[in-house]
Amino acid sequence: MSELPSADKDGAIEGGASSEKGDNNNNADAAPSLSIQPQTTKPPPTKLIPSGVVCLRGNLVQETRESATVYRITGLWSLGLDKILADPENKIGLCSDFEYEHKTESSSDETTAVSFPPSGNYIGSFTINNAGVKTKVEEQDVLLNFVENNEGYHNVEGKGSNSFGKYTISGTLSTEGVITIYRHYPALVAQSTKTKKKDSVPQVKPPPTKLISTGVVCLRGKLVRNTVEGISLDKYCVHKITGMWSMGLDKILADPENTKGECNNFEYEHKASGGVTAFPLSGKYNGSFLVNAPHGGAKTKIEEKNVMLKFRENNEGYHNVEGSGRNVWGKYSITGTLTKDGEITLFRHYQSVKAQPKKAKKAATPKQQKTPASKRQTIGSGTSTTASKLQNTHKSFTPSTNPNTAAGEYLLERFRILLSRLQTTTEILQNWPETQGDSAKIHNDTATELIASIRKIVTGLRAVERHVNGTGPSPAANIPAEALEKFRSSLDEKCPIPLDLLDLLDIGQPFGINPQCYARGLMKEAMRQLAGLERRKNALAMLGSAIEKGLNERSSSSNDDTEAAQESESATKVVTVSKRKRDEGDEIDVEDMSKKMRTD
Secondary structure: OOOOOOEOOOOOEOOOOOOOHHHHHHHHHHHHHHOOOOOOOOOOOOOOOOOOOEEEEEEEEEEEEOOEEEEEEEEEEEOOHHHHHHOOOOOOOOOEEEEEEEEEEOOOOHHHOOOOOOOEEEEEEEEEEEOOEEEEEEEEEEEEEEEEOOOOOEEEEEEEEEOOEEEEEEEEEOOOOEEEEEEEOHHHHHHHHHHHHHHHOOOOOOOOOOOOOOOOEEEEEEEEEEEEOOOOOOOEEEEEEEEEEEOOHHHHHHOOOOOOOOOEEEEEEEEEEOOOOOOOOOEEEEEEEEEOOEOEOOOEEEEEEEEEEEEEEOOOOOEEEEEEEEEOOEEEEEEEEEOOOOEEEEEEEEHHHHHHHHHHHHHOOHHHHOOHHHHHHHHHHHHHHHHHHHHHHHHOOOOOOOHHHHHHHHHHHHHHHHHHHHHHHHHHHHOOOOOEOOEOHHHHHHHHHHHHHHHHHHHHHHHHHHHHHOOOOOOOOOOOHHHHHHHHHHHHHHOOOOOOHHHHHHOOOOOOOOHHHHHHHHHHHHHHHHHHHHHHHHHHHHHHHHHHHHHHHHHHHHHHHHHHHHHHHHHHHHHHHHHHHHHHHHHHHHHHHHHHHHHO
16 A cells, blocks of 8 residues: 655645646646746846946955954955056055955854855945045945856945945956945935036026236136046046246236246146046146246246136137135135137236235324334334234134144144244344434334344244144143144154254145245255265275375385395395306316426
């Protein structure tokens, strides 16, 4: 008797085939849902995007740390995959580092083993290179999901967020463990969509900007667009402005060849991807301009960065130019025009320069303008008042919310106070009064004021030294000790030679006033030390030559003595031989005579 097949709760038959025809038909109907059930279709590989999207590329490896298994992703990121592929070792500096990791507790149970690659939350960070200063941006809960595609490797999907906003992730993971991830920021896409909607609204084009003939700093030149074969996979283009500048447009027009020397050269440029065909292109331009020396001599080159230029088409068919910038003389706004043939005319309107004369007029009073002596006292007192205001500002100095910049801002504040005191002392010396009659009281009063001003300078120097070197009591700026130590360490790195006041005034950004002077000072010091080394080299060469000459003379004298001894020895031998011959000759003569006598 055969065993009957068993049935489950739903009445489905398990085991062997049924002997009844009805059962066979039921099984035939149920077969497609069980044995011929289609599997989930694997997706195609994610397409790689060559440029225009933030890309991270690196390696996914598995490590074991104590009782945990760590899946670690490290590599480079940039604003396009093409930049990473063109410079995989980051020699040009277009890429930055990133790293992420995912930890799982190790288990000996095979049923709970984690498959590779593991999907889940990854924690890590990436660095941003901003003008040579690297900043680390931390990220938490970056979700990565690995899905096998129909080519045998994996697609990567996910999402995350950081200080720049939320983003979605797409990419691939090869069989060799090379992972390529793209970040898509939806907030940026939405913003660009809003911008397009605004731009789609027709706007009235402005009239051309009026040219100012005189009294305003003017730059006039040519704007050209050059396409250059870059090191990246695509080309990049350079929008370059070159020309001359002067204290007025009339001076440039009157002397376009600069035969009188009242104009100087300038140049600015803006680099963009080769795919950008817009011209003119608004953005931040970097460059420099030359300045004549006060008493002749070599011209000084003033560097400028992040000069913003915006080009807007006017109702005459060419463009108006607007913008802003800053340099060692202060902040300024920009107006001007760009003609159809690329001739650009820019005017700089300095804000701080206009504000200074008004303050000087308010500081003066009618009583202080009676005599030249009182006029001098007015200048001194006015500057002293400015210094006292700066001191009061320092006493109520509130550090920045960012501890990394609070120490630098405090140092700049001390410099402003110190420069104001130096200016006061200089004006006292420049306006030294003349003697009035036989009385020397005015000279005594002026000398007392000068000594007091010099003492304030010494106090200011000590304050700067205390803040930079840490000598004396701590400054009353409520700066965290950790941030202050970090600031002093950064000064040590930027100033490898011993610090003095000029070095502090001229070191590089972000706290320097004139980095070019500091660079020239370093070059001058290097040339001085090289000259000293050259003198030492020449002295050692002369010493070596003298020693070599003495050795040669000593060698020649010893050779002369040897030759004299040899000559003396040879002469002695000759005399000995001749004497011996003479003796032998005498003996022969005696024997001959004896033989002759015998014969006789």
